[in-house]
Amino acid sequence: MVGSPRRLAILSEETVQRGAASEEDNPYWELEEPPPHPDPARGCIRRGLCCKSSPGWFAPGEVERAAALVGLSPDAFVRAYVVIDQVEIEGQRVEAFVPVKVGRDGLPLHQPGTRVDRLYRMLRSPCIFYDGQGCRIYPARPIECRRYVCTQAPEDNLSHEEIGRMWLSGTVPSE
Ligand code: SF4
Numbered sequence: 320m321v322g323s324p325r326r327l328a329i330l331s332e333e334t335v336q337r338g339a340a341s342e343e344d345n346p347y348w349e350l351e352e353p354p355p356h357p358d359p360a361r362g363c364i365r366r367g368l369c370c371k372s373s374p375g376w377f378a379p380g381e382v383e384r385a386a387a388l389v390g391l392s393p394d395a396f397v398r399a400y401v402v403i404d405q406v407e408i409e410g411q412r413v414e415a416f417v418p419v420k421v422g423r424d425g426l427p428l429h430q431p432g433t434r435v436d437r438l439y440r441m442l443r444s445p446c447i448f449y450d451g452q453g454c455r456i457y458p459a460r461p462i463e464c465r466r467y468v469c470t471q472a473p474e475d476n477l478s479h480e481e482i483g484r485m486w487l488s489g490t491v492p493s494e
Contacts, residue, residue, distance in 0.1 A: 359470040367449060368469055374418040374446035375463030376404065376482045380491040382416045385459040398432035400447050405434070406483040413483035418461070420444035462492050 356364070369375070377385070386396035402419045405412050414434070419427045422444060429439045448455045454464070462485075466477045485492070 356470055363468045363470075365453060366469075367451075367453065369464070369467055370449035370454060371445045372443040374420060374448075375461040375465075375467060376479060377401075377416040377418075378462040378482055378485045378492050379489055381459065381461055385456045385461075388456055388459040400431055402429050402431060402439075403434045404440070404479075406479040408480055408483050408487065411487075413486050415479070415482055415486050418446045418448050421447050 356366075358364075382397060382401060383393045386393045389396065391399070397416065400418055401416045403414050404417045405414045407413070417435075419429055419431050420439070420442060422428050427447060428442060428444055429435050446454075448460075454460050463477050463479075463482060468476065484490075
């Protein structure tokens with residue numbers, strides 16, 4: 320079960336002034352190289368590397384499923400754990416729900432329930448649902464998480480444009 324929402328994190332004044340633009344300036348960036356995959360042929364072995372850097376995007380209908388899993392209304396779930404990101408498709412801005420990233424203190428890096436900005440997108444940081452061992456909403460995790468395998472070629476993973484097209488058409492994945 321997901322813990323209760325906590326107050327928002329605020330970047331230090333020094334970090335804001337520097338823009339948190341480089342690896343050294345970004346307090347949430349993991350400087351250590353992750354260990355190599357022990358056997359790439361096995362694909363995802365749930366090391367959590369993607370969960371620790373970039374939460375996956377939800378498709379239409381999936382926030383409702385995840386909210387039900389943790390016993391919240393979709394509205395309360397989004398306002399507690401989810402931000403709104405966007406992708407441009409043929410000149411059109413398409414928005415999607417994404418779990419919010421958290422800082423080293425475990426607090427959201429951006430106000431849940433609102434649209435993110437460029438600085439937030441640049442920060443690599445853990446997903447609010449990653450507990451250090453696995454995903455707290457695993458049975459209802461976003462489609463990008465379900466389809467992503469770090470050992471496969473980037474073109475074999477779902478792109479944000481592909482997920483954006485699902486939002487454009489209102490497609491709800493059948494799996
Ligand atoms: S929703 Fe779950 S699987 Fe997806 S990034 Fe977050 S912790 Fe990982």
